[in-house]
Amino acid sequence: MAEVPKNMTHLFQPLDLMMNKSMKQLEMREFSRYYSNTEYLRSNPDSKIKDVAVDTKLSTIKPLHYKTTKRAFEFFSSWKGKTIINNGWKAAGIQSIVESARKGQIANVLLDPLAYLMI
Numbered sequence: 001m002a003e004v005p006k007n008m009t010h011l012f013q014p015l016d017l018m019m020n021k022s023m024k025q026l027e028m029r030e031f032s033r034y035y036s037n038t039e040y041l042r043s044n045p046d047s048k049i050k051d052v053a054v055d056t057k058l059s060t061i062k063p064l065h066y067k068t069t070k071r072a073f074e075f076f077s078s079w080k081g082k083t084i085i086n087n088g089w090k091a092a093g094i095q096s097i098v099e100s101a102r103k104g105q106i107a108n109v110l111l112d113p114l115a116y117l118m119i
Contacts (some may be wrong), residue, residue: 013086022084023072030068 035054044051075081089095 014085014092014094015090018088019076020086022075022081026072026075027068030064030071034064 074082076085086095089098
């Protein structure tokens with residue numbers, strides 16, 4: 001166990017280092033796709049963004065969130081996604097710990113919650 005100095009945890013967290021950027025990009029693409037398909041925008045292509053009313057009811061957003069989550073899972077299950085996960089472990093300096101957990105040298109399986117996505 002080691003103490004991490006204040007305001008430094010972002011340097012040691014693999015999701016912050018690699019996966020979050022990819023996830024945010026995916027979410028932005030999905031919302032842009034949804035937004036560009038709004039009825040108002042399709043029928044008024046020269047309209048200004050402030051004039052477009054986006055339906056944010058839960059019944060509309062839930063399916064969009066489901067599609068985004070499903071696409072994220074599919075992406076992070078792909079070779080490119082697995083590489084991003086692996087690079088997060090490396091950037092956080094915990095790659096050797098994760099590899100040891102995968103080889104059974106460390107009993108705590110919680111060290112590698114994404115083991116089923118192994119490269």
